[in-house]
Amino acid sequence: MYPNTPNPSNSGQNPFMVQKEDEIDLKVLLFNYLQYWLLILAFMFVGVLAAFIFNRYATNIYKVESSILVVDDKPSLGTDLFESSGLGMLQGKSNIENEIGILKSFSLAEEAITELNLNVQYYKEGFVSTSQIYEKLPIMVAVNWKQPQLVGGKFRVEVIDEDSFKLSVENYEFKIFNPNDPYYKTLHESSLSLAKSVYTFGKEVKGENFSFTINQIASLPGDIILFNLIDTPSLALKYRGELAVSPINKQASILSLSLETPVRRLGEDYIDKIMEVYLARELEEKNRASENTVRFINEQLSGISDSLRFSENKLQKYRTENKVFNLSEEGSVIFERMQELEKQKGQAEINQKYYQTLRDYLVSDKGGDMMAPSLVGVTDPLLNSLVQAYSELQAEQVRLSANFTDLNPSVRENSTRILNTKRQLQENVNSALSNTGNLIADLKGQIRMLEIDVNSLPETERNLIGIQRQFSINENIYIYLLQKKAEAEITKAANMPKNSVLDYAKAGQSPVAPKRSLNLLIGLILGLILPIGFITIKDFLNTKITDPKELENQIKVPLIGVIGRNNSNDGIPVLNNPRSSVTESFRSLRADMSYLSPAKDNLTILFTSSISGEGKTFVSINVASVYALMGKKVILIGLDLRKPKIAEDFGLENDKGMSTCLSTNTPWQDVVKATGHQDMDVILSGPIPPNPAELLLQEKFGQIIKEIKQVYDVVIFDCPPVGLVSETKELFGYADISFFVFRQGYSIKSNSQILNNLVEKGGVSKIYGILNDVHIDNGYGYGYGYGYGYGYGNNSYGYHDEEQQPWWKRALRV
CATH class of the missing domain: 1.10.287 (Helix Hairpins)
Incomplete structure (x- = not known):
């Protein structure tokens, strides 16, 4: 007995209604992905390779750090009275937060950039990418920032000799910086054209909205240097956002300044300059009170000096004239x-x-x-x-x-x-x-x-x-x-600044980015996730039946067997290739018939499907053939009067058939045709009639079938698709066993409901499911091996002659 095969002794209790439970089999789910192991492995390799290439050519980013001590303000005499008075006059303030705000202020960054003169950035071309240079510059660009300048885009300098160079535009993404409105730039929409291509070092290069001078420092003929101009407000915004300032812990009043940059020396100089400007501003604020006092005293001295001089002269004159010197x-x-x-x-x-x-x-x-x-x-x-x-x-x-x-x-x-x-x-x-x-x-x-x-x-x-x-x-x-x-x-x-520098800026020896190990791990994970995600989405969006187990759970009747893909061009492999695995699958199906209807010597079998193209004619012909091989007298009747196909497989002419018998007085014996096998005959559907449904519903059809059963051991009905035509439902009553054929990768999943409706609402009994053209192994044990039944392997163990596919197709389950 095979699984899901009903026991005949329980037939009175509607054995065809099979209760299914939805469950997730993790092992099966794993096998579903493992069938694409080569694809997943290839993606993982590509992911790791991409991460390796990125690590190899990505620009190294270094972290520059420094620290500064912030001294909390001590309250002056009497100040503490106001802080504790509850009047809200002098509430305590967060000195650390204020100092962080000052260090990250735009004005401080702008002042530091102005003093460092960072408005020109220089680059050197590499094999894959360009890198910024800061020290030992080969050229120096002097810019006149008092007039409008083109910023953002890149210029290319190719040194010809010690006196001349070739200038061109590398990147045209320019904006116009106007010193009269420095915080708002306009897009340079027209293309930039230079007056000439060759210029002399030390002479002004001038054009519309740009003016600068390129000076020779240490460049050699053939050197290529790229540079771009960046206005101070833009640089201040950039560095202000990149500078990180935070206390080393919640209890400390020590601030840590850090900056991530590809140029270590530039980062060190910028942070040192920020701290220098910060302390200078603090000292300037402290000196302001003394300067105001000196100014006030000087104003008073300017008035008292004249009075002192006048009174001194008057005293000296009076003493001289009156000869009085002492009181x-x-x-x-x-x-x-x-x-x-x-x-x-x-x-x-x-x-x-x-x-x-x-x-x-x-x-x-x-x-x-x-x-x-x-x-x-x-x-x-x-x-x-x-x-x-x-x-x-x-x-x-x-x-x-x-x-x-x-x-x-x-x-x-x-x-x-x-x-x-x-x-x-x-x-x-x-x-x-x-x-x-x-x-x-x-x-x-x-x-x-x-x-x-x-x-x-x-x-x-x-x-x-x-x-x-x-x-x-x-x-x-x-x-x-x-x-x-x-x-x-x-x-x-x-006066001295109350705050002080603890550690001047120092760059780390090892880059903080790219994180090479992490990138390799991410590449590996992405290489794993992407194909799995694609497979998952593909399976989720797939509306076709591919999984025999899923089909078993969807239909309310047993799935009797699966038929493998016929890799040959022969439509009757049972007769012409008896050692193939497809033939063995039909032998397995024939063996199941003995359990489905054990008491019958004469057997009438019906095959139908939901739509055309699912292989019911192929299955019908080969089931008839497998019974003929065991010596049974078999007749195959083509009842698909609308779209007959049996004649093509046997090489016969569909000039007469069942439609001929039903529409004329021709006896059914006159339309029987030989198939070339001594134990198997065929009645073709015949010429397509105008009223196929009405022909099959005649009493005459029932009489013909009754006579045929008396002559043949096995009668096979190749019926039209029950999902498309109505007459098939009337034909179930003539069959001992009915089969509903599905095709892997072709039949729509929702078509399983047609079979369920036949059982639940149509009252059809003794009907079973067959999955045809099985060629996708989802790991459920429905392999291509012995019998294509409920086996456990994919190997034929030498019993069948298989057409071997290339290794890559077998790995990808193509």
């Missing part, structure tokens, strides 16, 4: 006391001027030019801390605005801090102005009291005290200002 003891005491008060008054007035300047600064809302109060002698710690905090917040606002819009949360938060600090600073300045005014008024009152005592002195001494007093006032103020100016200059000279 009396009483006059000296009064003068010293008055001199001290005037000194205090002068210092208070200077402070008052500073407060007024600071107030005007806050009212005008200027930025970047505030000076520290301590540098002009103001010792109020709260005022000093507020001024320092306000300056830092303004500097931070400038940095943030260079990288973010005004709607950014960080910018808005910092603006709020500036407003809060400014409000507190204005209140403090107003209070200081009021206090200073009161102090000056008090000092003036004390001076007026001393002036009363002066009036009691002799006129000559009284006048001398007045003149000497004015000179002393100007002298004290002048000395005081000079002292503060010196202190401000010393502070400026001693």
Whole structure:
């Protein structure tokens, strides 16, 4: 008994309805892919080869790294009070994040590129690709960036001799850079034409929208150098995006700067320059307060110098004319006391001027030019801390605005801090102005009291005290200002950036890209995935029946057998090639018949299919032949009256047949024709009638079949496709066993429903499936070996004569 073959004893219980369960057999799925092993292996080889070639000729990318120490700002005296007050005036800020933003800012990158002069890039041609050169340049291109220039495309320089070269355009993807609008470039749509092809080193090469000079450095005749021009804003955007800045860990205040570049020295120079510009900017910001103080003091000195000079001349003239050089003891005491008060008054007035300047600064809302109060002698710690905090917040606002819009949360938060600090600073300045005014008024009152005592002195001494007093006032103020100016200059000279470079830029010795091992692995994986994906998609989109196991699961009746592909041109291999495996498959099918209808000596077998071309005529003829070989008297009846084919295979003329018997009074014995085999006859379909369906439905047809069964042991019906015509359904009643023929790679999967409907709705019993033309092995054991049945191998074990295919076709299952 074969699998899925019904037991005759259970025929009363509708044995033809076979319950199928959908399941995934991983082993079968694996075999389905392994049948394409040569294709998969070829793709894997190509993938690895492509990865190897890519690794061989890809440009090496190196990682350049450096580190910089960021010192957290320590709060000044009084600043911590505002940070902890809960008023939101001076909230703590993320210093690390701000410094990262500065290092990655566009303005910093632009300044670094300008100082490095990276606007011209040079390349050398290789066998497969070009590589950028940075050191030991053979030529130097000087560009006039004050006029429009063509950027983006490449020029080609071929050195002729020490004095001349040939210039051509290598890449025409040019854009026009306009220095009047440097951040917006327009596409150069017309083709670039040079005035001539040969130029002289050191002389200007000029044309529409370009002007540069190529100077000879160390090039030799025959050298070929490529170069292109890139404007500073574009380079700044490029390097800004490529520069990576991040803290080495969450707790540290050390920033790591890294850049991946094919030119190691260029990457090192750029990162070093970025750090240099970064520290220079920081120092410049720190020096700004000292510079503003010196400027303020110089303004005061310019006014006091003239007053000091005038009072000095006046004092000297009075002493000369009146021959008075020294004051009396009483006059000296009064003068010293008055001199001290005037000194205090002068210092208070200077402070008052500073407060007024600071107030005007806050009212005008200027930025970047505030000076520290301590540098002009103001010792109020709260005022000093507020001024320092306000300056830092303004500097931070400038940095943030260079990288973010005004709607950014960080910018808005910092603006709020500036407003809060400014409000507190204005209140403090107003209070200081009021206090200073009161102090000056008090000092003036004390001076007026001393002036009363002066009036009691002799006129000559009284006048001398007045003149000497004015000179002393100007002298004290002048000395005081000079002292503060010196202190401000010393502070400026001693200023150092609070941040510092830990490690200067250093490129790694090994490239970080291409990742050769990973690329080879990716190539191998892609070589594996692509064919498997293609096979999977092909199978998913395939609407044809290729898998016997899948067909078994789709139909509700047993799949009795499979018929292999007939590789010969002979339509009757059972008679003409009895040792072929195809013949053996029909012998296997004949053996199954004994289990399907064991009690019948006379057997009527019907063959049909869903559509034409599935091989039902081929199967019918060869089944008839295999019964004839065992000595059975067999007759093959062609009932496909619309499209007869049997005559062609036997070399007969379809001049008379079943249509002749049914449409005339011709006896069926007169239309029987010999096939050339003594035990097998054939009744052809005959001439095509106008009403084939009605002919087969006549009672006369049933009488003819009844008579034929009395003469022949086996009667074979070759019926028309049941999916195309209606009369086949009436013919099932005349058959003992019916077969529905499918063809591998030809029959549509959905056609299996036609067979299911015959069983479920049409009431057809004793019908089975046959898969014809099996030539694709999906690993289910339906091989091309013995019997084409449910065997386990693909070898004939020497029992059959097989037509051997080439090895590559066998490997690809073609």
